[in-house]
Each structure stands twice: as C-alpha cells, then as structure tokens.
Amino acid sequence: MRERLLEIESVTMKFGGVTAIDALSFAIARGEIYGLIGPNGAGKTTIFNIITGNYRPTSGRVLFRGEDISGIKASEAVHRGIARTFQNIRLFKSMSVLENILIGLHEQTKYSYIEAILRLPRYFSYEKMMREKAMEILEEFAIAGFAHSNASALSYGNQRKVEIARALATNPTLLMLDEPAAGMNPIETEELSRIIRKIKEDYDLTILLIEHDMKFVNAICDRVTVLDYGEKIFDGSPADAVVDEKVISAYLGEFRNA
C-alpha cells in the first residue's frame, strides 16, 4: 500500500446513549479517491465532522500524515491540508462567486493589517495574485463566467461546483466531499466526475467522498467503505461492494424492496 494519508483508528462516537460510530477503522492512501457509503443515518457525515475537528471522538484516533489530529480546531484542520464541502450547500450567498473563492484563499493572502491600510505594494500584488488564482480555479470548474454573479443566483449544480472550488482554494491535500452529486442530473453528475478526476491530478489531491449515487461511486472511487448503523460492513472495491451479501441486505436491499 502507498503512503497512508488518513487513518481512522477504531473511532467510536457516542451522543448521549446513541452510538453513532462504533469502533470504525479504515485508511486512505495518498492519491486515492475513497468512497464512504451507507444508508441514511449510517454515520457518514459524523465521520466527516470528526476528521475536520467539529467533533472529538469518544474514543479512538484520527491520524493525518501520521499525526494525531483527533479533536483539533476546524481552522487548524484546514492549515494541515484538510478541506470539505457540505451536504447542504453552505456558500456565502450574498457575496459574489469570486469573493467566495477569495475567502477560501484568505490564509494564503499574506499581507498584514498595516500593509492593507497603507495600501503598500504587497497588498496590491497579493490581491492581484489571489484574484488570478481564484479565476484559475473557477476555470477548472468551467464557471469562470459567473465570477461576478451573486453565489445565490447560480443553478444548484453550479453552486455545488463553487463550493468544491472554494474548498480547493484552501490548498488541501485531502479534499472531503459530502454528497457532491446530490441533486444533480445525470449529465451534471457525469461532468462532475470528470472534474473531480481532473482536479485530483492537477492539484495532487486525495479525495474522500460520501455518496448515494452508486453509478457515480463506481465510476470514480478506487475503494469504498460501507457503513451501516455506525459499523463497517464492507471494505474494498466498489465493484465488489455491489455484489457483497451484507451490503446488499443492509443498503442496496432498500432499493430492491422499494
């Protein structure tokens, strides 16, 4: 196995009496596209929240590049190279698309209060550089034409792209996408998987994603972990997942009966 970027070591998460995650372990190698799948309420988003520091696990550890990051601050997780998007889109809606990306670039915009107030050359050179970088990222998602539109004016599919672009702007090593294809039509989903593969190569990313659309998962993920009621029931390739007995009964069975 290649270098392990992220390791989840027997992580348990309890909310009061409810066990949302039960002794879960899995590891993601650098450069992988890794899928986290499972029925609603299986604990997928909880894992995301643990990795990005929103929750401290009840027990177990999260290792990133071999370092324990369990329970770190959200902003610290970003500084270490972890970025995420949300299931429900959380853009700064009254700001322009470009400004949304610029906020993602905030920590790389290295001028001080003084330089900003006195408008020293560093302020101008960084502002210019960051705007160019933001446009470059938007180009990658083919939404540069919307740079000056209000984020809320974009279609649902494009808002998702802006959110991924904004996460990408924070310069991550690990990009975590919570249901990136939710609410997209098949053509948009197709385009999205193409973009995800491209940014993975262009920006040398490792990607962890939560998704319900099995076709999408099959098309893009190298490996998957299937969760049910906070427990891991499968680990392996997506092609094997869809024929696994346990997975079928726990998850895909839902669709058969439906």
Next chain:
Amino acid sequence: MDLSTFLQQLVNGASLGSMYALIAIGYTMVYGVLRLINFAHGDIMMVGAFLTYFAVSFKFPFEAAVALAIFGSIVVGILTDKIAYKPLRNAPKISLLITAIGISFFLENLFNVLFGGVPRAFSAPEYLSKVMHFNGIYMPVTVVIIPIMTVIILASLLWILYRTKYGMAIRALAFDIPTVKLMGINADSIISIVFALGSALAAIGGIFYAVSYPSIDPLMGIIVGLKAFAAAVLGGIGSVTGAVLGGFILGFTEIFVVALFPELGGYKDAFAFFFLILVLLFRPTGIMGEDLERSRF
C-alpha cells in the same frame, strides 16, 4: 426660513448626523457578526472623549491625543469582547445582551468613580474653535470639518469591507461563522477586527461630539449611544449603509424640527425614540434590512 438659515441648519444636521452615523456603524457591525446589540458601544464613545481630554491635559498635541484616544478605545473595545463576550459565544443571545448592559454600567461607573461625575470642559485647539462668517451665516468650522472627515472615514471603511481580505472575512462571518472557520480563518481574530473598527469609529464620534458640545462626563455616551442605536435600527440593523443613512436622517430631523418648531426644542431627544417606535411597529427590518436571511454588509 430663508435660504441662509436653511443652509446653516443643513450643515448642522450633517454634522450631528455624522456623529450618529459613526457610532451607529459599530452597533450594526457587531450585530451583523454576533447578533448582539452591544449596549456598551455608546460608552466607548465616552472613553474616546475622555482619553483625548486626559492626553491633552498631559500636554500632548491635540492630533497625538486623538490618535492615542482612538488606539485606547480600540483596546477597550477588543478587551470587552475578549473578556465579556467571547466566553458566551455559544450561550443564549439574551445572556450576551444582559452582559452588554452590564459592561455599559461598568464603564460608566468606573469612569464616575475614577474621575467624578462633574462635567469637564473639553478644550479643542484654536483652529477647531473658530467660527466662519459669510453672507450673514455664522458657522463653527467643526460643523464643516466633521461631515467631510466622516465621508472620508466611511469611504475607507467601505474600502476595507469590500476590497481587503479582512473585510471579505467580516462579511462572510456575518453570514456563517462555522463555514468561515472551515476556510482556515481564525474567526475570533476577525471578530476582534470588527470590535476594533467599531470602537475606532465610536471614539472618533465621541471626539467630534466633545469638540462640538465642549463638555464631557462619564454618562455622555448613554443618550447619544441610544440615539445611534435608534439610527442603526432605522437604517436596518446589520447594514452599514443603513446605519449611515439612519444616522443622517436622525441628525437632519433633530436639527430641522427644532429649527422649524422652536417650541418643540425641549423634546429633541425624543425624536430618535419616536422613530425607533415607528420603525419597530411598521418596518422592523429598517430601511436597508429587507431580507433577514442575507448577510447585510
């Protein structure tokens, strides 16, 4: 009212409105990011005026005294946030509000105990005490300088809010704090910037006030602060442009009602609150605060 009186009152209104606007911005910005009516904000204006007074009495040149006072007020503003409000970030909003009222009483009484409640004469430098005279109009230079300075300050503020990464972060913070943190931004340091900007403007407003009505006392921030708060609500709390608009509307109304109906002069302090009641009754979101869901910078 003849033209010259009208012009004179117009300038007076702009000058008074400037002070309300400068102070109202602090209310509106803090509300924008923390959803807190910072009732201690009016007292920061008093702190600004007092610090100027003391710096001048220690023989600092007036300009240096002003700079020191603005810096001191920024420190006080940031400290109130760090000490009093920050521990309550996840507490119910009502706890924050009560704390703000407590901080307000604390500052007023602290200055009362330390320096006494007797109003002190505030002496502005000579060039600010001059009265201009043309075509039968008499105007103190301050009423001209104050609105001009205010416009410059407001332009700088808008520039910070819209053209720098700090302003961008402030506007984003007003919309969604957890997501801002997920951009790697330290939300608390951005909140400190909000308090710093608000306090600096309040101190400037306080100094303008002290120069125009040359007397200061520890309770001077109460009524002016409440009126500026009314202005912020009138303009739409959370909106910077709204606060400016509300401040000027209030300033002009106060001056012109008294000029047109001198017999109402004794009620001039009541207009702000009359407006406040009307806004709360008929348009609780104020002039600019149309959509409660949006960030309002």
